[in-house]
Amino acid sequence: MHIPDGILPISVNAGGYAATAAVTWYSIRKIKQKENPREGIPKASLLTAAFFVVSWIHIPVPPTSVHLVLNGLLGALLGYYAFPAILIGLFFQAVMFGHGGLTTLGINAVIMGLPAILAYYIFRLRKLGGKDSPKKDGAFGFLAGAVAIGVSVAIFVGILVTNLPTDFISAEVERAAIYTLAIAHLPLLGIEGTITSLLVVFLRRVRPGILDGV
Amino acid sequence: MPIKWKVIAPLIGILVLGLALPVKAFAHGASIKYTVSTVIELVASYDSGEPMAGAQFTIYAPDDPATPWLTGVCDDEGRFSFAPDRSQPGTWDIQIRQAGHGDIVHIPIGGDAAVTGGGGGYSKLQIGLMAAAVVWGSVGTALYFSRKRRA
Numbered sequence: 001m002h003i004p005d006g007i008l009p010i011s012v013n014a015g016g017y018a019a020t021a022a023v024t025w026y027s028i029r030k031i032k033q034k035e036n037p038r039e040g041i042p043k044a045s046l047l048t049a050a051f052f053v054v055s056w057i058h059i060p061v062p063p064t065s066v067h068l069v070l071n072g073l074l075g076a077l078l079g080y081y082a083f084p085a086i087l088i089g090l091f092f093q094a095v096m097f098g099h100g101g102l103t104t105l106g107i108n109a110v111i112m113g114l115p116a117i118l119a120y121y122i123f124r125l126r127k128l129g130g131k132d133s134p135k136k137d138g139a140f141g142f143l144a145g146a147v148a149i150g151v152s153v154a155i156f157v158g159i160l161v162t163n164l165p166t167d168f169i170s171a172e173v174e175r176a177a178i179y180t181l182a183i184a185h186l187p188l189l190g191i192e193g194t195i196t197s198l199l200v201v202f203l204r205r206v207r208p209g210i211l212d213g214v
Numbered sequence: 215m216p217i218k219w220k221v222i223a224p225l226i227g228i229l230v231l232g233l234a235l236p237v238k239a240f241a242h243g244a245s246i247k248y249t250v251s252t253v254i255e256l257v258a259s260y261d262s263g264e265p266m267a268g269a270q271f272t273i274y275a276p277d278d279p280a281t282p283w284l285t286g287v288c289d290d291e292g293r294f295s296f297a298p299d300r301s302q303p304g305t306w307d308i309q310i311r312q313a314g315h316g317d318i319v320h321i322p323i324g325g326d327a328a329v330t331g332g333g334g335g336y337s338k339l340q341i342g343l344m345a346a347a348v349v350w351g352s353v354g355t356a357l358y359f360s361r362k363r364r365a
Contacts, residue, residue: 002315003314003315004315004316004317005318006309006316006317006318007311007314007315007316038359041355041356041359042355042356042357042359042360043356045352045353045355045356045359046352046353046356048352049348049349049352049353052345052348052349052352053345053348053349056341056345058262063267064264064313065260065262065264067262092348096344096345096348097261097336097341097344098261098317099261156314160313160314170270173268173270173287174270174311174312174313177268177312177313178313178314180313181313181314
């Protein structure tokens with residue numbers, strides 16, 4: 001899911017940085033509009049650590065393997081804090097482990113951060129139609145986690161397929177490999193949805209205040 | 215049969231049999247040919263350890279880093295090898311790519327050519343320490359912002 005350096009043309013990387021700068025600015029603006037913007041920082045900081053570490057958890061999906069992302073979980077629990085949290089997590093992943101790259105930091109933030117904001121709005125839908133309940137939290141938590149990773153995969157595939165290099169040995173082979181990887185991510189929709197669902201239900205039971213802000 | 219033929223006939227029989235048997239012949243002449251070349255072997259794998267089987271590689275020579283000098287596909291173990299043109303000393307760039315993942319390695323060829331090399335390659339302990347440092351930084355940030363402000 002992390003696009004490394006040297007894969008995309010400079011123009012796409014620059015566009016990714018521009019989009020990330022705009023979304024980061026908007027996210028911070030929304031955070032500042034809160035009554036106490038500092039209140040969400042501890043939660044965002046801990047979930048940034050979780051996002052950073054979780055990319056090492058590989059799930060074998062023959063013929064390849066995929067890793068957890070948890071951008072839907074961050075979106076559901078953090079709201080607009082999720083985008084800067086993911087951006088910081090991606091930066092450390094690129095600098096320390098070589099997951100992704102510095103030139104592609106912007107585009108990777110778009111791939112994983114924008115669906116996190118979408119997950120936030122999906123999770124907020126639980127408040128529609130009367131009182132929320134653990135079942136509704138669980139159901140919308142699942143939707144938020146699954147949709148976020150699904151949209152991330154769709155953006156990832158779209159960016160790669162539309163930017164295949166012309167001097168490459170076979171664009172067809174690369175395209176087929178990209179589609180294979182995308183299909184391998186399908187089980188991840190269920191896994192991330194389930195993790196998000198279980199966690200929000202658990203938090204509602206032990207610390208309901210955490211879900212109040214979102 | 216005269217005594218002379220009693221000796222010669224078996225000898226001829228043995229000779230004919232020897233020629234007819236399908237045994238490998240050993241000639242006395244020998245020819246050895248050799249070619250001196252530096253072959254560079256690369257092995258590509260994901261950080262999960264699984265090989266980049268079928269990944270495509272593109273090699274750029276030092277004199278023209280924009281035009282591919284050689285392209286090909288890794289084997290099932292993510293392995294491939296090539297013999298660089300020794301008349302082009304300098305840094306050879308090799309990009310390996312599969313499904314939007316990959317890396318570029320820069321190999322100096324010339325007087326001080328590297329014998330082995332590669333990108334990444336942290337030990338598990340190093341990775342664990344780095345991850346712990348970032349997690350500790352995040353926990354510290356969380357603790358700092360969760361402290362109560364003085365009135």
